[in-house]
Amino acid sequence: MALIVQKYGGTSVGSVERIRAVAERVASYHSSGHKLVVVVSAMAGETNRLLGLAREVSRSPSERESDALVASGEQVSAALLALALQDLGLKAASFLGHQVRISTDSAFGRARIQSIDKHRLLGALDRGLVAVVAGFQGVDGDNNITTLGRGGSDTTGVALAAALCADMCEIFTDVDGVYTSDPRIVPHAKKLARISYDEMLELASLGAKVLQIRSVEFAKRYRVPVHVRTSFGDAQGTIVVEEDEIMEDVLVSGVAHDRDQAKLTLLRVPDRPGLAARVFGPIAAAGIVVDMIIQNASADGTTDLTFTVPRGDFDKALSLVKGEEAALGAHGIATDTKVAKVSIVGLGMRSHAGVAARMFEVLAAEGINIQMISTSEIKISVVVDEKYTELAVRALHDTFVAPRPEEARSGA
């Protein structure tokens, strides 16, 4: 008998039929004697419908009211799931952020959980109830409704599992686990049975959008085992655990790619102290997340400063950089919005030299020019021309993860 937190995403509760199917699954766990806390997202499409209404009444919807608005979506799905569970004869009750209570800061639309009061939920579990919790939402110190950002229900699930010292946090979603690469690009990509928090963090932040990255940070910090699995069947998915629970360190666990990249280069800037602060201060103030930064000093005392941003932020970033161009003494700005980032991730890299060199060889053999390089202990990322994305991913997967099956190779 375990305490299990389950999280069901918007697709998994996207219709009355799906909600009933979730209730059946929860009931089968419950009949095995487990204590259950179930976190739900809004029904698929509901959050966007509500945000659409907001944009119809307001040219620039405020964050506080947008949060109060969209939080209603999880309220509906939580109440409906509680009703469906009761219809199966279980005792169940829904809980909103303010009822749990999930306390956050006041950063509307991207709030961070500060504390969770576990007593009300534990009391409900002790009385034999299934506790259904509205994901994605909390309340700040003034009892204003906050939301945790897109995918925030993952974080609700993991944070509750941490607060309640749950034995497992199961994330039910519309994919059946974490793959060694995108199966649309690499048809023979394999599902990983286990992956470490750190690898998952690198994969999530690199564009393998299975789990909200902050939920993984939470899981790592509080050592919550997370099982990512499909809600459309009983197949085992991928368990995200601590590194020491992974039997063998494979060299490369996965090959990720991210097309949401745009590149800006300040050309031949006089290399003075404070240059980077001057460039990135205004960009950070505008809320733009800069991904890779590379600076090459040259002998003449100038430097090329290159960085990447999400494509949606490209125009804003460019205008900010242009505003500083003259003051910095740059000789122009070069841009490229047709780039992609390709990365290999694996714990084994820490103890194996030469992985980076081998990666560059593979790409060179395919005639792919590397524009930027960035490395961490367990990952190597390169920025390449977007048109080479699939080619690079396949070549790296073949080399580091699993060779293409013979029939696929001969057919290529």
Place this chain on the structure above:
Amino acid sequence: MALIVQKYGGTSVGSVERIRAVAERVASYHSSGHKLVVVVSAMAGETNRLLGLAREVSRSPSERESDALVASGEQVSAALLALALQDLGLKAASFLGHQVRISTDSAFGRARIQSIDKHRLLGALDRGLVAVVAGFQGVDGDNNITTLGRGGSDTTGVALAAALCADMCEIFTDVDGVYTSDPRIVPHAKKLARISYDEMLELASLGAKVLQIRSVEFAKRYRVPVHVRTSFGDAQGTIVVEEDEIMEDVLVSGVAHDRDQAKLTLLRVPDRPGLAARVFGPIAAAGIVVDMIIQNASADGTTDLTFTVPRGDFDKALSLVKGEEAALGAHGIATDTKVAKVSIVGLGMRSHAGVAARMFEVLAAEGINIQMISTSEIKISVVVDEKYTELAVRALHDTFVAPRPEEARSGA
């Protein structure tokens, strides 16, 4: 400069366009210097949509979860109105029941307000905000979401006006006031400029469904002036005030009718002490509201006990009475589900004798048989065959309120 509470019903906020129109109206009040608290219902149709979903996942939806579910409807309209107000340049914030905080008992689906914390709203008003409050909802002592029953947003509006000592509570709705009778039956019915709380209570409970009856009780208890008016124009509606603010006591303010009536008679029951308790105890326990009760003692020591219930409760009431029939020694049960109640209401009745006699004469002249009679200080109700409803209402309106115009009379 006044403090005004406004309440807008579901039709008035039924679309994005309507919400924007409400925002314009609120803004015009605000620009006159008034402090404003605006209570909103769910967008028209939303509550029924949500209850439909509940019935799809559950054969018998529990009240706690149904309340949590439908309360989301007012959350959406409150946030949207706050956004629309902000878009017009006003400062505005939405508040839910638990944020205000509106404390109720735990009678889910029909909760009663126990107290309202006025400090957060007054603080918002002092900072120049328009406070938009989700109607219909509160929280009980355990922070469970409760709802106040159909039409509960009226009660929210009046209760807030009472708690905040507002100068006026304006109820904006899709009718333009309280009429002397149903204009569909009496085309020349007139809008009343003023009406007393007591008359409004009698009219509301008699089927003139303009205001939720509990909101009128609240208004009377706390002496809140209520202005019922249309949200589709600027016309003055009907102001519900204390009796001493009504200039002249008209004999009859209005003629009401109610077709939601079914009649049961226990025939020739031995008339013993405790009879009524024996009959009505189980009916009250089943939550059925009995309207009229008449008992005629006869010389042989038996009595006919007749009462009316809403038609939706008829089957349940009948089976409860049948359960007691033998024990009571009744000689059968007579029923009639095709009856209607027709009433005349007016403060002037208190000081004028002979109103009842005149009413019975008018009905007799039209050949209408009176089945039951019930009177209070300011109203007289009769139960008649349903098919006479319109005829009775028109005849009484012609006699007591305003004669039919000549052209209508000659055309009849």
